[in-house]
Amino acid sequence: MLGFSSQRHFACSNSLSAVLGGLFGAATAAAAAYLYQSRNGASTGFGTKGSDSLDTTHLPVIDLDAYRKYLQACVKARESGSSTPSIDSFPDAKVQCQNIAKCFHLYGCLVVKDSRVNEADNNAFLDMMEKYFEQDDAQKQKDVRPEVHYQVGATPERVEQARNHCAKIADMPPTDRPITPCPPEKDVKWRFFRRIGPRPTSAAEGAAGFGDLNALDVIPEKFSGVWADVCDTWGNKLLQAARDVSCAAAQGFGLPQNTFVDKMEYGPHLLAPTGTDLKKWGKKNQAMANYHYDLNFITVHGKSRFPGLYVWLRDGTKTRVVVPDGCLLMQAGKQLEYITGGHVLAGFHEVVVTERTLDAYKKRVGKGNSHWRISSTLFSHLRSSVDLEPVAHFNTAKNYPKIKVGDQVKNELKAINLSQSK
Numbered sequence: 001m002l003g004f005s006s007q008r009h010f011a012c013s014n015s016l017s018a019v020l021g022g023l024f025g026a027a028t029a030a031a032a033a034y035l036y037q038s039r040n041g042a043s044t045g046f047g048t049k050g051s052d053s054l055d056t057t058h059l060p061v062i063d064l065d066a067y068r069k070y071l072q073a074c075v076k077a078r079e080s081g082s083s084t085p086s087i088d089s090f091p092d093a094k095v096q097c098q099n100i101a102k103c104f105h106l107y108g109c110l111v112v113k114d115s116r117v118n119e120a121d122n123n124a125f126l127d128m129m130e131k132y133f134e135q136d137d138a139q140k141q142k143d144v145r146p147e148v149h150y151q152v153g154a155t156p157e158r159v160e161q162a163r164n165h166c167a168k169i170a171d172m173p174p175t176d177r178p179i180t181p182c183p184p185e186k187d188v189k190w191r192f193f194r195r196i197g198p199r200p201t202s203a204a205e206g207a208a209g210f211g212d213l214n215a216l217d218v219i220p221e222k223f224s225g226v227w228a229d230v231c232d233t234w235g236n237k238l239l240q241a242a243r244d245v246s247c248a249a250a251q252g253f254g255l256p257q258n259t260f261v262d263k264m265e266y267g268p269h270l271l272a273p274t275g276t277d278l279k280k281w282g283k284k285n286q287a288m289a290n291y292h293y294d295l296n297f298i299t300v301h302g303k304s305r306f307p308g309l310y311v312w313l314r315d316g317t318k319t320r321v322v323v324p325d326g327c328l329l330m331q332a333g334k335q336l337e338y339i340t341g342g343h344v345l346a347g348f349h350e351v352v353v354t355e356r357t358l359d360a361y362k363k364r365v366g367k368g369n370s371h372w373r374i375s376s377t378l379f380s381h382l383r384s385s386v387d388l389e390p391v392a393h394f395n396t397a398k399n400y401p402k403i404k405v406g407d408q409v410k411n412e413l414k415a416i417n418l419s420q421s422k
């Protein structure tokens with residue numbers, strides 16, 4: 001059986017496609033190996049349950065470029081009027097589909113290598129967001145839109161409040177418990193939401209009844225010359241990666257390629273950086289974002305300059321997030337759980353000030369850099385007008401009654417104190 005400790009050497013290397021090609025069929029064993037190790041706390045060579053050394057660099061890396069070769073062949077075939085090629089003719093791409101489906105099911109998250117994603121774009125984005133959040137509160141308050149549930153513009157600290165998961169937390173072994181206090185307090189992070197992708201213009205596209213989820217963007221007045229370009233360059237790359245992963249995930253689940261991506265069209269996708277002032281909140285074990293799941297479809301994280309993000313695997317193992325250079329971390333949100341009837345569960349996570357966060361703070365601030373921790377996050381969504389329910393062979397699942405995506409989003413926004421509407 002091939003374990004993850006031997007895969008880690010290939011993380012984010014260009015030879016990944018060839019390597020994973022040789023692993024065809026081993027993904028289940030590898031994924032199961034990691035789950036077994038994490039559940040049992042046995043020595044793994046890379047850390048033990050409850051240890052801070054258990055991290056996401058030990059998950060398999062998805063080579064999205066290998067899958068994109070198949071997508072490009074599909075586009076060519078469509079343009080020439082030929083029939084769509086079979087995924088069976090692209091074994092490297094098929095492996096990625098299987099790995100994505102298995103990772104989502106077993107872990108709720110994936111590490112993705114995509115050559116379109118480069119650190120220069122991420123750095124330009126992080127540089128701008130640091131400057132934005134460094135502004136005084138009165139300036140940032142001009143960008144706050146509570147009337148549309150903060151779904152565009154800024155959300156100040158001490159507004160969003162995670163749902164209460166204290167009963168679930170009480171059942172966890174102490175080594176896997178989040179730092180989040182019970183009951184959870186309001187988050188100390190700021191947020192900015194920037195819409196990515198086209199807005200709906202018709203009822204079918206999601207405009208009717210959900211205008212508040214599809215509001216016009218806010219452009220901060222001191223950034224008007226650069227804001228759209230920097231945000232959209234980075235945001236569109238994250239969104240495209242999420243779209244391609246959704247195609248691969250569908251195929252990995254044995255569904256048609258467009259099952260999810262068609263429902264993402266005109267979705268209210270949000271570039272969603274958080275900003276936490278570590279000068280103010282930088283005390284060890286301070287929760288920056290309390291323990292929660294995301295309400296959307298797939299969340300994409302680029303690299304942050306400060307560690308602190310933790311995710312929980314399906315079996316409840318707490319895992320520190322490390323995003324290798326040139327990679328993205330993706331995590332399942334509630335809409336992916338819903339549409340798969342719980343085959344994939346929305347991934348829980350929290351962001352905490354740790355010793356590592358404080359080390360990074362000392363180093364960065366010592367060199368004159370910003371004291372704000374920015375997350376490089378995008379929330380991909382399904383379209384507001386979509387009927388959200390388990391699809392195809394997932395439709396035997398109970399506890400997922402049909403609901404419009406826009407209504408599901410509004411219910412979640414109420415539950416986390418972002419919407420006051422009745």
Ligand SMILES: [Fe+2]
Binds near residue numbers: 292293294349
């Ligand atoms: Fe989140």
